[in-house]
Amino acid sequence: MRNLKLIVAFDGTNFSGWQKQSNAPTIQGELERVLGKITNNSVILHGAGRTDAGVHAYGMAASFKTDSLIPLPKLLRGANSILPSAIRILEIKEADPDFHARFSTTSKTYLYTIETGAIQSPVNRLYAVHIPQDLAIEAMQQCLDLIIGTHDFASFEASGSRDKSITTGRGSIRTLQQANVHPTTKNTLQFVFTGDGFLRHMVRNIVGTVLEVGKGRKTVQGFKVILEAKDRSVASATAPAHGLFLKKVQYNKE
Template identity: 50%
Template sequence: MRNIKLVLAYDGTGYAGWQRQLGQPTIQQVVEEAIARLTQAPVILHGAGRTDAGVHAQGMTANFQTDSSIPLSGLVKGLNSMLPEAIRVLDAEKVAHDFHARYNATGKVYEYAFMATEIMPPCQRLFAAQVRAPFMCDAVRLCLPMVVGTHDFSSFEASGSRDLT
């Protein structure tokens, strides 16, 4: 049994987030189904975190266990040929049996982009929020140090959660 770590990138626009949800398309579900088709065995894909509906990722780490002997390069090529264009496997790596993407995550980076404009360029709408002028850029700059850095978000987690925040 191999434990495989994947690095994923995705455009979450058409998805109800990372985590499997009944009757809604999710990143986890789509990738699990592609892995199952490729390896011919059901899998559970563990993500380093969960993104909300419409959220994109550029380096989401996930892992799954498999008896498949498909070479790692074949996994990447095979999965990318099966996945929709909005989801890509950037890398695959065999990792220790006890590796778990969620519990071994050492950090997460969140990036928020805003465009201060009256007219939003169509190609930017997926990657930035429109802020109509006048935008108080100096006031925002003064507040940024309060949100940049490492913070304890444990008050936002579900009761009994094992996540490190």
Template identity: 40%
Template sequence: MNVKILLEYEGTCYSGWQRQKNALSIQEVLEKAIQSITKEKVRVIGSGRTDSGVHALGQVANFKTYTKIPIEKLPYAINSKLPEDITVKHAQIVPEDFHARFSAKSKVYSYSIYNAKFPSPLLRRYVYFFPLPLNLEEMRRAADILIGEHDFKSFMASNSSAKSTVRCIKRFEILKRGNLITLQIEANGFLYNMVRIIAGTLVDIGIGKTKAEDMISILNSKDRSSAGKTLPAQGLCLMKVIY
């Protein structure tokens, strides 16, 4: 059977989702936990890679198994073999052709900025600390420009490649609660480092270094160097995968 699982993890101690030779990945830890439960060789397919240090509240993955463990017991069984920074929150049987990556319609990422005079010890693992005042109205005006289908090449890491750099941002909200500013972006797909580069560009706009209108020319330039810097991984969190 084909099993779809919902995952939450803190990325701080991992090299990211994807299996790597000399570093510990979420995928490897998860595969080993599932294998020790099912006694089968298991390959787990994630909805997408999260980078080193990136968190997930709602990562989705699937794997094929012949296990006889009842599906509702499976999360408990797998969790008993997982460290406390990774948890399976749900498991369900899905059709054989379900593929966590190819079947995904859209994903929601959040990027959190802690905007205060001093950094927060309690939030530090989950936010990017930025002490200068940010003009949220200007940031929202610029974010609105990115909504819709565009070539996001300017917002892709320059050392990366993709068949197509066209993506569709379905929703882009900038929320503020106390000192915490959260960018929430839903898109049909994301280029490598896309959210972190967009976040860096918006911070430049928030401090007035770049104008909100300049987002149009940055987008049109299709040139990574016209956008802002890539903000650090720990502010990024994969919130939800929509199928």
């Protein structure tokens, strides 16, 4: 059996997230359908993680095993010719037999984009969240500095993120190597997060709460209290999905 690794980019606007569903279009579902058709196999695709409805990706990693001998360039061309235009496989390569797109992950990087101008360009409306006001970037960065390192992120964990009856493992503890916000243009801000893993809605919940600090509705000290509370009910609303992009998935040998 060949073990193949894919790098996939997608616009998640019209999909119900990554994970296959029986009654809605998903990224995994479309990829499995197309790859199965070309390889004449039943394909079970493993993604590096699950993205929610409306979330996008520049570089989602995935893997599957197949006994098909089809050359990789032909598989790449064939899949992209059939896939919906909102999904493209950027790369396919042979992987080690024990490689698994999810369990072999060492880190992921997410981007979240905000537009602050009075009027949002309509071409950006599906990829950036519009907040038409000046935001306190320095105060927001002070909040983000507090979450770098290893912390219990229960305050930013969505319901259903994990089975809380399981007492082994790391629970809601994650390690972030990077958490920054910076201007990319005059009216655009971008959050960047890199970590060894992310809880469900974790990035969007952090952004939603940090934005309250940027708007002057919460303080940096208040954010610190929220982080230490380990209680989702004290944090702010979840930021919208469409501003979020999975940028890259990293593995040990890369």
